[in-house]
Amino acid sequence: MPTTYLRRIALSVLATVALVAPMVASDGPNTLTAAEKAAGWRLLFDGSSTAGWRGYNKPDTSGLRWIVKDGAVCLPPADGADTRGNRDIITTDTFGDFDLMWQWQVQPGSNSGLKYFVVESGTAAIGHEYQLIDDARHPDAKVSTERQTASFYDVKSATARPTKAIGEWNTSRVLVQGNHVEHWLNGTKVLEYELGSPETLAAVQDSKFKSNAGFGTKKPGHLLLQDHGDAVCYRSVKIRPGTT
DSSP: OOOOHHHHHHHHHHHHHHHHHHHHHHSTTOOHHHHHHHTTOOESSOSSSOEEEETTTTSSSOSSSSSETTTTTEEEOOOOOOOOOTOOEEESSSSEEEEEEEEEEEEEOEEEEEEEEEEESSSSSOOOEEEEETTTTHHHHHHHHGGGSSSSSTOOOSOOOOOOOOTSSEEEEEETTTTTEEEEEEEEEEEETTTTTTHHHHHHHHHHTEEEETBBBBOBBBEEOOOOOOOEEEEEEEEEEOOO
């Protein structure tokens, strides 16, 4: 085969690698691929600041425990107490229909959660919570399966919990389409329910939220990251908003 032809092939391969390499390098935490951008996804956490977030019923994140380090927004361990929203952070934007994905890790014995449909009408930060917890060590996970990882906290149990080892990054997803809601964990759909359905409202009546008017129905609102006084980190929080 002629040398010039071989040289031309080699140069072509090198050019292709040069084009692909930056794309591969950018597909890390807190980034969006070109396909995701085209599909309407956007980042809710930029990996370096709390821009787009503020405290519950607060103008910003001043005075809260959240810190940004190593491309994640994290909490150090504390007293393990839930302050009912006083130390939680919420998105500045609100959402109705959405496809939400994020990565998270907890430390041994930790408890946290991501809430959606959060409104600031009361002193407590109430919302539908995707539970994030050390199922093996935290006592709240022993109360009921509705309080274990990926469950609709205290309302509906996840059917499976394919979690990674403590300290490793898990990937979670919440999908809301109309009244249909799904929870996913590490690529597996583990829970689904219908907002406002008799089944969901009956489960709410058996939960700690039975006195919260409208709980279990659709209430477009903020997303929330919970400070439950334990060590947790979040990163790669991204959303594709729907039309409602």
